[in-house]
Amino acid sequence: MSFFLIVSVFLTACKPPPSQKILAMGTFCSINLFHDGRPELYKRLFDRIIQLENKFSVNIPASEISRVNESAGKSAVKVSDETFFVTKAALDAAYATDGAFNPLILPLTRLWNVSGLNPKVPTEAEIFEAKSHCDYRTIILNENERSIFLQDEKSAMDLGGITKGFVCDELRKILVEENVKNAVLNLGGNVFIFGKNPEKKDWQVAIRDPFSGEGAALVVFLEEGSVVTSGDYERFFEKDGEVFHHIIHWKTGYPSRGDLKSVSILSQKSMVADILSTAFFVMGWDESLKFLENREKYPSLIPDDVQVLAITKDKKVLTSKNFHVKITKNEFR
Ligand code: AMP
Ligand code: MG
Numbered sequence: 001m002s003f004f005l006i007v008s009v010f011l012t013a014c015k016p017p018p019s020q021k022i023l024a025m026g027t028f029c030s031i032n033l034f035h036d037g038r039p040e041l042y043k044r045l046f047d048r049i050i051q052l053e054n055k056f057s058v059n060i061p062a063s064e065i066s067r068v069n070e071s072a073g074k075s076a077v078k079v080s081d082e083t084f085f086v087t088k089a090a091l092d093a094a095y096a097t098d099g100a101f102n103p104l105i106l107p108l109t110r111l112w113n114v115s116g117l118n119p120k121v122p123t124e125a126e127i128f129e130a131k132s133h134c135d136y137r138t139i140i141l142n143e144n145e146r147s148i149f150l151q152d153e154k155s156a157m158d159l160g161g162i163t164k165g166f167v168c169d170e171l172r173k174i175l176v177e178e179n180v181k182n183a184v185l186n187l188g189g190n191v192f193i194f195g196k197n198p199e200k201k202d203w204q205v206a207i208r209d210p211f212s213g214e215g216a217a218l219v220v221f222l223e224e225g226s227v228v229t230s231g232d233y234e235r236f237f238e239k240d241g242e243v244f245h246h247i248i249h250w251k252t253g254y255p256s257r258g259d260l261k262s263v264s265i266l267s268q269k270s271m272v273a274d275i276l277s278t279a280f281f282v283m284g285w286d287e288s289l290k291f292l293e294n295r296e297k298y299p300s301l302i303p304d305d306v307q308v309l310a311i312t313k314d315k316k317v318l319t320s321k322n323f324h325v326k327i328t329k330n331e332f333r
Pocket of ligand 2: 160161162230273274275276277278
């Protein structure tokens with residue numbers, strides 16, 4: 001988990017009720033509805049997480065994405081509106097970021113298997129072969145039929161870099177519908193703060209120290225919205241003193257080697273924040289800042305409210321110009 005949350009003490013007189021958790025999407029998903037916490041509402045939210053996991057997960061053979069992958073090189077697969085929507089957003093992001101965000105990364109993520117039980121450093125030949133099947137330009141989307149066709153039979157999609165953000169956006173719709181006042185969602189580091197803090201203070205979200213992977217590097221104060229982080233400490237393995245993490249650059253076939261240790265995106269739009277955190281981690285700081293100047297060209301990918309905070313490998317904290325949330329820094333200056 002890349003974040004942990006310091007929820008500022010809620011209703012001073014009474015302790016806030018604890019959050020509830022499930023294991024889904026390969027991580028802990030916790031929800032705190034505070035004093036709106038009806039059991040049936042928790043159930044509705046957790047059911048929605050599971051429902052979406054069942055559509056997107058490549059570890060579930062019957063998922064829509066698994067079916068698309070199995071039909072690679074053979075036929076187009078009709079999918080639900082939401083699977084089409086997420087795939088289209090992921091593919092648009094791939095074109096916009098020149099593949100820094102690449103939804104067709106599964107041949108490489110499977111090969112490295114960083115999130116699995118037996119990760120290994122592949123041979124050069126294996127990497128060369130796998131990366132030749134990660135060209136996102138071979139994905140064909142048919143908007144009218146709502147179908148996805150992977151032209152390369154050895155290619156396969158992995159939506160791990162976008163799913164949790166989309167799920168947060170979907171849970172938010174339920175919170176609105178159910179008139180929830182305040183909620184904190186934490187889907188394995190994709191944090192979403194819903195509603196203003198009733199103590200009329202900002203919420204505090206702690207950004208994990210990406211060097212130790214434990215404790216807070218700094219605390220961000222914000223009114224509400226999503227804070228999504230990607231970092232090389234989230235999932236990794238070590239071999240001969242070298243660290244190999246889970247975000248792969250398809251052009252090299254290796255875990256990306258940019259200047260950032262972690263990058264956090266703040267926005268009301270969680271799916272977009274999820275895309276950008278993964279992409280910016282690959283792109284590095286200078287390229288990410290340049291990318292943010294393309295707001296007019298990519299309005300849906302770069303929302304007006306987007307703010308970026310990064311911790312570099314040499315322990316500097318960098319922020320985008322419009323960054324207006326307050327940070328308390330400890331050792332990171
Ligand atoms: P995140 O934690 O959101 O940065 O997403 C990381 C996950 O996205 C990985 O575990 C993979 O499932 C997938 N992934 C890895 N590299 C990339 C990439 N370059 N573009 C898009 N998704 C990726
Ligand atoms: Mg992401």
